[in-house]
Amino acid sequence: MKKVVTLVAAVLLIFLMFFILKTVFLHPIVKTEAQQPEENHIVYLPPERNVYDIKVEYDGINKIKAVMNLTYVNNTEDIFKELYFHLYPNMFSSSASVPFFKEDFYRAFPKGFSPGGINIQQVEQDGKDVAWSLIEDGEILKLILNHPVEPGNVSILNIQFELTIPQAKFRLGYQTFGDGKITLSLGNWYPILAVCKDDKWSIDKHYAIGDCTYSDISDYTVSFTVPEDFTVAASGILEEGYTKDNKAIFIYSIDSIREFAAAISNNYQTSTDIVDGIKIVSYFHPEDKRGGFMALNIAKYALGIFNDAFGKYPYPELRIAEANYYPGGMEFPTFIMMDTTKYTEPHISSTSLERSTAHEVAHQWWYGLVGSDQINEPWLDEGITEFSTAYYFEKRYGQPGRDSYFERYVNTCVDFVMKNHIHMLDPLPLFKNQQEYFPTVYTSGVLFYEDLRNQIGEENLLDFLRSYLETFKYKNVSLKEFEEFLRGKKYEALDESFYDKWLNP
Template identity: 40%
Template sequence: MIKLQLNKRFTALTVVFFILSLSLFAVKLHVLERITSVYSNGKLLSEKNIHAYDMEVQLDPAEKMLTARQKIHYVNHADRPFHTLYFHLYPNAFKLEETVPFEKKEMGLAYPKGFEPGYIQITSVKSRDEALSYVVMGKGDTILRVNLIKELEPRETIDLDIDFAVKIPPSYGRFGYGENTISIANWYPIAAVFDHKGWNLEPYYAIGDPFYSDIANYRVSIAVPPEYIVAATGNITKKENKDGKVVWTMNAKTVRDFAMIISDKYKIMEDQVNGIKIFSYYFEDKYADIALKTARDAIKIFSECFGKYPYEQFSVAAADFFIGGMEYPNLVFIDEGLYRGERQDILEYVIAHEAAHQWWYGIVGNDEVNEPWLDEALTEYSTLLYYEKKYGKEVKDQIYKNMIVHYYHTYREHQPESNETVYRSLHQFKDSMEYQVMVYYKGAMFVEDLRQQLGDEEFFKLLRVYFDKYKFKNANTEDFIKLCEQVTDKGWRDNFKAWLRYHQE
């Protein structure tokens, strides 16, 4: 995610430098096969050893309600048996003003017509037609605990059936509706990650992207009135008329999440690059062609820099979304206001940033709650690489200097006692401004320093090996450090400690 709404004290200065830096716009690299073979993923993912979600959904656009039946094929990847399973219920964060994932200063932008609640209601949980007991718990009722009848042993699987209903709020965020769009993201029961720390059950924080999930396969069908167009994660495999509605069916393999955005006003532009279809969903927008071209170029550039984009499509969708941009697998939401006026430079930057997230967090996952720097710093620096590869190194250096470095130092001048720690959890940042400066900007400065020390050949080799080793997996900071040391045969722990204030847990 890239957030454009900042603390008022710095907003004007930020926008000035943002526009000044972006107004300057006027090799493919290979990894040695020896390195690739050493750090390859090993066995391929199959239908049997990853989670799978199959959902049939009905949308009532007048009531802004979803009703859904969900089948989950759950795989125990842990080395211990489970008596219970946990799922995130993110929509319940929208039930109360006290728990909505927005800072107080954002409420007027998030709810321009006033607050109304959103939620998810679980109506039944079954396994093979046998009812299972469950509890809705956690801050804001955002966790579903399902009690199993018998232990689920390591490498065993279980099939669950969950019926639920979702109320969509009038919110201009990831989950909500506005004048033009219905954004359906982080909307269904999604399995919590179990890792070396145990179950990850963090709430839906207002700062950053508070998500952490495993790769899964999805099949989703949604019935909508015929005038609506659906943009979604995955490939649209079928559209059929049924009972006066159109049922859209999407299939997505090895993705980390599933999102949709729906509108009765969308127009569509299409392109392709390297056999990948690129879609732009827009309204009567002045810069719709820029969105399509940026998405196409970004997918091409990042595929060459890091590793091939492994999916068949990528979509950019204009949205009633005040934050700027937000990434989901194969799909990004972009503030529709960026398509108008004189904001084409910012539109390009935001789309390039969200496209880079397809690699960092989308394909190579990480814990965005406790280690947000890992995907955001790489993504912010990848955005600079987009400009370097497309417009030249001088343009990249100007943006880096005039926006990243200058904004970081401006913040430090106004906040001389601010916490300089980059490596920390979302709840440890005092506000979204501190988070953005430390995680995005100082994080990108660290990556630039790493590049300067490594040199381009080893730097890009490192990123390609990191992508190859951890694609469709979750990585952490310790994994990244060890890989740096393995690829370069040099110690890097002191650099991570100095720049990020990283400490091994």
């Protein structure tokens, strides 16, 4: 009997152990919601900066229809009930509103005045119509927001607009030539958010001289739909290029740039090179291919020199396009617009194309990466950029290159700079003409940085420029901040006489 009881107990024990093991190891595990895989819980983070998404339809002549979605990120400590956008194209609304000097008017309009402008059709905030008005002679778009944007918050703005491009040789303009050929310059063309600093909006209009753009770093994606035989050269990286329904589509995208520009033509050929892993593309008319190849070569050398001197260009691509811009060359982030006359003699053999190209490449650092108010403090970016241009000639060609540059662009201007009542730190409205502006702002920049190099040595100067770039990269710097940064370096060779001479007029 005991044996039977013992046997039954053993069987029960085995059965109990089997049940426990099955429960612990074989029973499927049921997860609570908190235990679900992390990938099922998507966390949407707001963007770090403003994001422009623009879709463009171009008619092949001078009309553009566009829809712009702006993800506005309030990175300030202020609450915004209103927003302001520059509408630079409206400077072309009449011949009276175009801010050109008299002697420059027909250089910009060789066939006579041609009107242009931007027509705002609808504005929405977060999907609902928002009240808006045009101020400052139509060059500023003012939005009265439906609901204020708190610090750290995001709001989606949708702006639909039509653009008429004038027949002009300017940042915004087109020219026709040959048998149905056209090249269009698309600079300062869309509503761009104005800078707000110290609770004050910068809404200066375009002046007759210098550059107009003062903007914050943003991310861009721009899609162009153009006639099938057209090519689009633009800021950023060409993400896609294809044809559909007899149309060509070009999609460009780039993060952390100040503004977006393009050139569109049905007469482009291209040539490509690479330096330090950076792709450089030159766009040119086939009849001007010598200039196009030269522009590519100059840009390649300039990028290499400036990479070594200042710190590496942070974007993967750079484009330079033959376009229509009577002053010569115009910088935009990751994109350079060069006037078609630069691609022919005598500009090729006289180094005029080389000087302009090197200068605009230097602007990729000084304006593109380190921004400033180009209307009220134009010397901040133009002075350092022109010094960089002189540095390019020195490093590429040695002492003969330096001497040649100084003989042509500096020595002839020194007396004017020293005796002129206008100072290099003055704002654009004080300059009466181009002849006064260039030596005062550009040449003075070369002289300032040459003096600085002579005082502290080239090694210290390059260290200053690299640390200046890293400190203010992707920001806007003021003249006051520049001086404080230089003083903070505590170079023993710089006494008050240096600052009084250059920065404290």
